[in-house]
Amino acid sequence: MARFTTRSVWLVLFFAGRPSHIRATDPSTISASSLANLYQLFTSSTLSFPSTTLSQPSTVSYVQSSWLLANNLVESGQTDMLFVESPNYAVGMKRDERALNDEEASSASTSSRKTSTTTKSTSTVNAKALSATTTTTMTGTTSLPTPAVLQITYPANSYSHQTGGAEFYSLPFGSTTQYTTMLLTYEVAFPPNFNWVQGGKLPGLRGGPDRVGCSGGAQPDGSDCFSVRLMWRPGGAGEVYAYIPTTPAFCSQSEIICNSDYGVSIQRGAFHFSPNTWQTISLLVQLNDPSAANGLVELYVNNHLAISQPGLVFRTNESIASIGGMFFSTFFGGSDPSWATPTQQYTYYRNVELRAGTPSNNNGNGGTSVIGSTWLELVALLTTIVLGIFMF
Template structure:
């Protein structure tokens, strides 16, 4: 028995050289990445109808341009639909109203499906954040049809608050965005509008587009579960120097590391810092084949942000010309996350 357990620990040591960083809750991640400033998005103490939900968000969420960008009619604060199904790694279950977002039948894209808003968070001296963690919980209806894919909240930054979405490309000085996406059968990824230098698109962990749309990062490295709460924690560390591709994106799913990419260039201009939470969620995709056939809902709660004015300190390549092309994806991060999960399960069966 002990010999078998030792074998499992040896496997873990092989696939996860830094075990403490493979499983971590959001406060632990904030400490690991020296993100010493934090804030949370306020939620009401009682359920709110659509009109009251709009008023609550506009008055208390520090919105860009003072308004909900799109989908204001698709929201309400409702009772927790899954009070007995917390995220698998949670030690406690939150109570209180949650944000319900409706995705209407037959609709796709940010203009008619879901919700889009930008909640700004500034440093105390207005110097701008250069590293940030956003963490939240998301749940989907038990019969949620993921169809071909859709967007989920993440982070954005830069002087252009409207670009880096919908085919408006990132050029290194206008903006960047890093959202999550679900794909077919609930496969997860980070979906980023960022420059793609140093032949990055030949790396099988990245799936690039030729038409100005975003880059899929480590597609399938985790999968969402419907009918329960899912915890996601997304870390962005901007590249520094500006001519070095040492930016980082990290994603933990239910407190287990799913991906970590460290060769990114978010910016070529110091005008780009991280602006805050981009609550952008909708089906799509650019045509009706992405749309749900009936009204469906996602639910959100426990939005927290942790930040630092320090950028990435990783070693990286000097930036060369950008290269964009579509390629076949094979995610080494997915293999790593799966191996960790299997090892944990094996250990549990032995003890």
């Protein structure tokens, strides 16, 4: 007669413990617009850029009036922001290659699955005309054939956002949204011979009722806030840098570096930033269900998948209901002088767009399926019975 042994008990635990969420990989090459379609992100906002260069005071006024900042506040870096003519850098991916990616991704999406038709709602943040009272602050402005770009200055010996760079929180969809998935896209350029030093921060996304925490060592508790930014490291090595709740099991993963005082490094060195070229960044964040570790971060650089990290926890309850918007945060650091830039340096930003939606968790991209736990439990049970009866 068949009998259960210690080995069969381990097999029961193995099969019963298999994850109920099975995730397929997203396309390795895809444009931001096609990625948004895969995740059903049909609400979008394109941040406006002026058609002239602007002085520093006018730059701050423009960002405050046009980019819908939290509390209408540039938190730091008012003297380090300037709209200037675009530097003549190469583009990370040719326009015709991007169009081809759009066409291929659209064709693949159409042939592989059917989706419900959703009306696309576009909310473009239009530039407000600068009033005549600000004309005196714009002396020396220059009309440009293409929109200006945002130049951020990092003064010599600066580190942390208090001494260089800039930081603010843009809420283009308003302060009370229910968007659980958001895609931030922008282009960034580093000048030739950019000195990476030990590293620095780049813009990302954030959410939660606490609009100032989850950075600078202020750790999240799962109900107050989260933030997901990028970092450059020595030599231009890139990573996703997040303030999110962690567990020992999460921190034990080989591509995760946890720091009890600061943020979590996700897949450090998975890609590299390059100087003297415009690089397109597409950062996607999908919140987890409060009771499950099924959040997702994906990063595309020049339309190529650089990082995909499922199984994340951004929140532990409904206090964090949505992703708020862009956390524009860039500086050298680090929190001590070893991170400081020895000379004054710059980065440049253009073509900033956010797309948002509320697809089913881990089921919005056509390549992610959520298989019911009941079905898996039945398979595990049947497998256990077969193994117990016929193998032992």
